[in-house]
Amino acid sequence: MFSTALKEPRRTVEEYDSVLTWIVTALLAIGLVMVYSASIDTAEASKFTNYQPTYYLVRHGIFILTGVVAGVLAFQIPTQMWQKYAPVLFLIGVLLLLLVLIPHVGRAVNGSRRWLPLVIINLQPSELMKLFAVLYAADYAVRKGTVKDHLLQPFLPMFGVMTLVGALLLLEPDMGAFVVICAIAMGTLWLGGFNLKIFGGLLVLLPLAFAALILSSPYRMQRVVGFMDPWSDPYGKGYQLSHALIAFGRGEWLGVGLGGSVEKLFYLPEAHTDFLLAVTAEELGLFGVCGVILLFGWLIVRAFSIGRQAAMSERLFAALVAQGVAVWLGVQAMINIGVNMGVLPTKGLTLPFLSFGGSGVVVNCVAVAVLLRIDYENRRVARGLPI
Template identity: 35%
Template sequence: MWSLHLILGLTTLLTTFGLAMVLSASAVESYVGGGSAYTFFVQQLLGVLLGLFAFYLAMRLPVRTIRMLSFPAFVVSVVMLILVLIPGIGTEIQGSRRWFDIAGISFQPSELAKVALVLWGAHMLTLRDRVGRSTRDLVIPVVPGALVMCVLVVLQPNLSTAITLAIIAMALLWFVGFDLRILGAIVATGVVTAVILTFTAGYRVNRVRVLFNPGDDPQGLGYQSRQAKYALASGGVFGEGLGQSTSKWNYLPNAYNDFIFAIIGDELGIIGCLSVIALFAAVVMLGLRIARRCADPFLGLVTAVATTWIGAQAAINIGYVTGLLPVTGLQLPLISYGGTSTALMLFVFGLIANAARHEPRAIAAIEKSGGGRISRLLRLPMPQPSPTTDGRGAQRRRNSMPPNTTRGRESSRRSGSTVPSDRTSTVRSRSTRTAGSRSS
């Protein structure tokens, strides 16, 4: 059960640390704007409380229910992405129409779109054994669906979120073992499209200019990036101390949101920055391990793709704060301010915890102990064994997640098709042995 315990511990650490840093980074601006130093912190706390409920719900949901809800979630997210573009329905802030504002609460539908794409894409791509169709046939609805989402998000405009959706789509195809030649062509097309879109908007071009020429306009275009580097540099090795950052005193814009990693460096130094990076590295390593050992193919694919999304978004955020990438506006998962993103990210972590409970040894341990301490404390249902496992939780095949090994990729290159499922491979090997015995 240590995979489940670790994912619960990492989620708790990231969420608690995020609350502390949001309070520290937003106190000054919150006090100046409304007279209270806790305005943004309270809003973030409400998002965390909602996210904890979503985390618990994700751990309780049966796999069959998650798969049933994946397509309605995809349809709802697409409809919401369309509605947010309509004047009078979506809220426009600084030329971007990305939010619904209901009773003073802002909601960003593109965050829901990320989760919906993960679930619906994994559901479609793990249907191949059930419906007897190849992965290439099942890709047909997934790629156009992801493309529709990306186009709607670009129209907001929000290129950074569109890039995240593209990363999710590519991860779905990669982990399911799609033909690398076609996948490479799709990636190349996406990169070219992103470059073209970058040079069609002035503010995006300015961000690229700042990346390559940070000293050209230090008080204008390059001000935010320059202040972020000053904050990281002033922290040194051990930092100025929690709450002692001077950059958050209206020197660094969006200090509690997109650039919160710079405040971490200012207050906690290199030690704090490396600790955050280590936490996300642990999430990625653990998530991929859970995905590979999960007894259910759908949960395994969801976990692998969600882990890739979390790691990529964290890397992009840290990259542009440190000046390695152009500023994109992606938040640091569970740490940056944002109620919608925090709640949905906790739901994703709940799905990973659900997958950890579906590891074959975890199923056997839960059945042996009558539920386990965590399951009894949270009143979680018994995990249902996957069709790929027997009733005792013993694994019938080595890897339940669709393989993406070197051997599978080489066979897909030779045949020009997708990686065959384990069931198909077993049937072929049996037929080969039968033919050999007859000939002998």
């Protein structure tokens, strides 16, 4: 009996969060399939794609592979290194946002100047800025921890920095990224235990500022009006939303079948990017949409759990980064899903891990790699090993 016990292989302690890995793998796989389904007819009929039906599929597959490689490299970086260089990375992000606005440097598409052409790819700095904002806000919360009970000293510097970033994003314009980055900054300060009176004031001031932004721009005003009643102008400002709602209606419970969407046939603009969920709803039905939402919910729960474990081992920066990533991905997914369902005005935000877009997919993969690194370090700390 003793010899038999010796022959049994030892159980190895898992070094990473396999559940989180499989959740992200599932989201990336669903995204790859749905991007191909949503774009095949558009690509086949477009001179831009050289009439290749697999154009977006191949490019999205390359983006995913690039994201995985970038994630593997990011996983090798200790969280202490991320903390050390967080202010530098944030400054680089600000400089990239400035470069986008320079004529003949930044690339304009559909009236928005959001991309930097880099020979074979287009870099979207606002996507990088979301990750840099998570790192910077976590580092800021740690550095200002001694004065977090004050009202102005910890709040004003962050408010000034976010105002600068917000101004640059609104000049592009990229209202969606601005909302997400504000949510990251405010959520991180909240989770860092800063004075609650600050957030009480923000709950009053932010809706007023948001209303001022809408009223100051006819473009934003039209989006809000179109969101409130898309059927009043279904061929104008309500065109995208009305067709997204038609797609949801056609999908019913189980959908019309993979590849069977009608709305993707030149009716629904941006079907493979901003409105990918509408095509998913049409082809996979309510159950498909619920599956995607459940995966995102599970991902966010895992991220907060990793953050809580880091906080229990007194690794505050790592905890705030994990929770900041949860806020970022959760808010962005919620906004995109809300836009597709017609409960929020259009923001131009993609669905993380699913929508077509190189910068977004790669940065999302890096964010998950940082999460996995934090979890890896949590496990080593729990076993008394160096990180």
